[in-house]
Amino acid sequence: MILNPSVVLTMRGPSFLDQLRDAVPDAVVGQNLEALDPWIEIAPDRLADVCRWLAKVSPVRFDSLQCITVVDWLETDPKKAAKVSWQPRLEIVYHLWSTGSKVSLVLKSTLPRWKGDVPGQLPEVPSVAGVWRGADWHEREVYDLSGVWFTGHPDLRRILCPEDWEGYPLRKDYEQPLEYHGIRGR
Amino acid sequence: MSSTIDDDPRIIEFDVRTDEMLVNMGPQHPSTHGVLRLVLRTDGEIVSEVEPHIGYLHRCAEKIGENLTHRQWIPYTDRMDYLAAMNMNLGWALAVEKLMKFEVTEKARHLRVLIVELCRISSHLVGMGAYGLDLGSFSPFLYAFREREKILDLFEEACGARLTYSYITIGGLTADLPPGWLARCEAFLKQFEPIIKEYHTLLTTNAIFVKRTAGIGVLSRDMAIEYGCSGPVLRGSGVDQDMRRDGESIYTAMYDGYAFEVAVMKDGHYPRDHKYPAVPAGTVLGDCWHRFFVRMLEVVQSIDLVRQSIDRYSASKGTVGEPLKLAEKMPIGDAYLETECPKGQMGFYLVSDGSAIPWRARARSSSFSNLAVAPELCRGCLIADVPAIVGSLDIVMGEIDR
Numbered sequence: 001m002i003l004n005p006s007v008v009l010t011m012r013g014p015s016f017l018d019q020l021r022d023a024v025p026d027a028v029v030g031q032n033l034e035a036l037d038p039w040i041e042i043a044p045d046r047l048a049d050v051c052r053w054l055a056k057v058s059p060v061r062f063d064s065l066q067c068i069t070v071v072d073w074l075e076t077d078p079k080k081a082a083k084v085s086w087q088p089r090l091e092i093v094y095h096l097w098s099t100g101s102k103v104s105l106v107l108k109s110t111l112p113r114w115k116g117d118v119p120g121q122l123p124e125v126p127s128v129a130g131v132w133r134g135a136d137w138h139e140r141e142v143y144d145l146s147g148v149w150f151t152g153h154p155d156l157r158r159i160l161c162p163e164d165w166e167g168y169p170l171r172k173d174y175e176q177p178l179e180y181h182g183i184r185g186r
Numbered sequence: 187m188s189s190t191i192d193d194d195p196r197i198i199e200f201d202v203r204t205d206e207m208l209v210n211m212g213p214q215h216p217s218t219h220g221v222l223r224l225v226l227r228t229d230g231e232i233v234s235e236v237e238p239h240i241g242y243l244h245r246c247a248e249k250i251g252e253n254l255t256h257r258q259w260i261p262y263t264d265r266m267d268y269l270a271a272m273n274m275n276l277g278w279a280l281a282v283e284k285l286m287k288f289e290v291t292e293k294a295r296h297l298r299v300l301i302v303e304l305c306r307i308s309s310h311l312v313g314m315g316a317y318g319l320d321l322g323s324f325s326p327f328l329y330a331f332r333e334r335e336k337i338l339d340l341f342e343e344a345c346g347a348r349l350t351y352s353y354i355t356i357g358g359l360t361a362d363l364p365p366g367w368l369a370r371c372e373a374f375l376k377q378f379e380p381i382i383k384e385y386h387t388l389l390t391t392n393a394i395f396v397k398r399t400a401g402i403g404v405l406s407r408d409m410a411i412e413y414g415c416s417g418p419v420l421r422g423s424g425v426d427q428d429m430r431r432d433g434e435s436i437y438t439a440m441y442d443g444y445a446f447e448v449a450v451m452k453d454g455h456y457p458r459d460h461k462y463p464a465v466p467a468g469t470v471l472g473d474c475w476h477r478f479f480v481r482m483l484e485v486v487q488s489i490d491l492v493r494q495s496i497d498r499y500s501a502s503k504g505t506v507g508e509p510l511k512l513a514e515k516m517p518i519g520d521a522y523l524e525t526e527c528p529k530g531q532m533g534f535y536l537v538s539d540g541s542a543i544p545w546r547a548r549a550r551s552s553s554f555s556n557l558a559v560a561p562e563l564c565r566g567c568l569i570a571d572v573p574a575i576v577g578s579l580d581i582v583m584g585e586i587d588r
Contacts, residue, residue, distance in 0.1 A: 036284065036521050063411050067550035071537050095522055099411050099425060102432040134413035137558040160241040160587060169249055
């Protein structure tokens with residue numbers, strides 16, 4: 001059963017969000033607990049601390065990482081881009097699961113599309129492979145397809161694409177190569 | 187006589203350490219279930235390190251999803267876990283329905299349970315048959331495929347396809363069952379049920395099979411959870427979790443009123459309402475044998491669920507729903523939903539900007555997480571045990587590479 005995380009934890013003392021705020025100061029920068037899947041927005045540099053708290057300390061242990069996704073918010077069509085209300089950015093989404101309590105939790109974090117707005121410089125996020133070992137492959141996949149650098153990852157390299165592949169296919173402005181080792185693209 | 191330390195070939199091997207050798211297994215190796223490449227670092231017969239290389243079947247399904255409407259992506263989900271395509275269709279359809287806050291008709295709900303559980307049987311039959319093949323026993327494969335063919339015949343009659351169905355769709359199902367189908371399905375179940383005993387004789391209680399799987403590749407409970415393993419791999423380690431019972435309400439509502447017990451070892455025994463063979467001596471919870479056995483139990487459980495759904499489907503009136511309009515606009519927002527597929531928890535994540543095309547379509551593969559644990563399980567095992575361990579995870583590469 002999926003419950004609103006704030007509801008789950010108020011049953012055991014102070015609300016979940018307050019406990020998280022106490023444990024990791026300046027980490028929570030936003031939340032939407034009314035959404036279809038309630039989520040908490042975390043400052044990117046505090047992600048690993050928050051995850052460690054959620055997995056090892058919090059009263060409900062989120063002991064399993066189900067999925068890491070990066071959503072690229074970039075409108076490539078200039079006509080449509082003039083109309084959209086949001087800023088270009090990357091959104092990294094973590095889906096956590098507690099096998100003991102059978103509840104899920106969604107963490108989101110906003111990253112610049114490129115570090116320091118220099119195209120080619122990957123935005124950085126602390127790796128959570130030290131919290132859940134299963135995060136290793138998920139982070140490699142995100143790095144491979146969406147171009148996010150996970151600092152502190154034990155072995156960050158491409159996983160689905162070949163090692164010499166160029167570009168990050170799930171970025172909205174990705175362009176398919178014309179040629180790869182003599183194989184015609186497009 | 188009990189076995190002594192001298193009987194363990196690995197211990198003798200340590201006296202004669204040989205040069206380290208890299209052995210390439212796959213991507214065209216029959217026991218790698220598709221195009222998985224494993225690089226083994228070996229010392230004689232002992233494997234010190236296994237490194238899976240994946241991506242040989244990568245088809246950019248997620249990127250394609252950003253260029254198609256929600257309903258158009260269903261055929262691509264077929265090609266993820268192509269052995270359980272019905273379950274994949276359902277996962278995506280439910281994720282979109284969750285975002286739309288849409289509820290299917292009662293008849294569609296029961297037909298979905300029927301089809302999905304039948305597909306689970308066929309997927310587990312492949313898993314079981316191919317696992318026998320991995321361990322050098324050819325007959326179970328033929329026994330399993332003989333029965334699977336009959337399920338595929340039933341599916342062909344219902345939707346026209348034998349493998350990539352696209353039958354379950356957003357809004358319901360593409361068509362109702364043809365006349366006489368239920369009777370043929372019941373006849374199949376009646377004929378199939380006693381055959382499971384043969385499988386248990388061929389594999390589950392077979393002394394050679396037990397010797398090859400008992401105590402091999404033991405996956406501890408904590409490691410299974412930390413790696414995000416799911417499905418029979420997780421339950422084989424004794425974790426009581428099944429999304430059909432523990433998942434989100436939109437998914438569990440589908441199984442509302444159905445009686446089933448999660449196939450997991452609790453208090454030292456498996457659910458007792460069926461006559462299962464006893465757990466052989468030498469097995470350890472979390473080893474290859476237990477992962478295999480959980481699948482066998484789920485076959486029996488699914489037969490039971492199919493029977494229940496036939497009754498409920500026949501009793502319900504109305505239609506099986508209308509497929510969604512091809513270019514239906516979605517509400518703005520995002521939705522993540524995990525369903526219990528035969529291989530594990532398959533998650534679909536959908537981000538919508540309000541248009542008819544998903545802004546982001548994400549497939550969280552269960553086999554991906556299940557395979558990630560293989561290097562841990564294979565560390566220190568014998569080369570011959572690598573196929574036994576990888577086979578017991580029952581992976582399908584189409585889903586890992588997407």
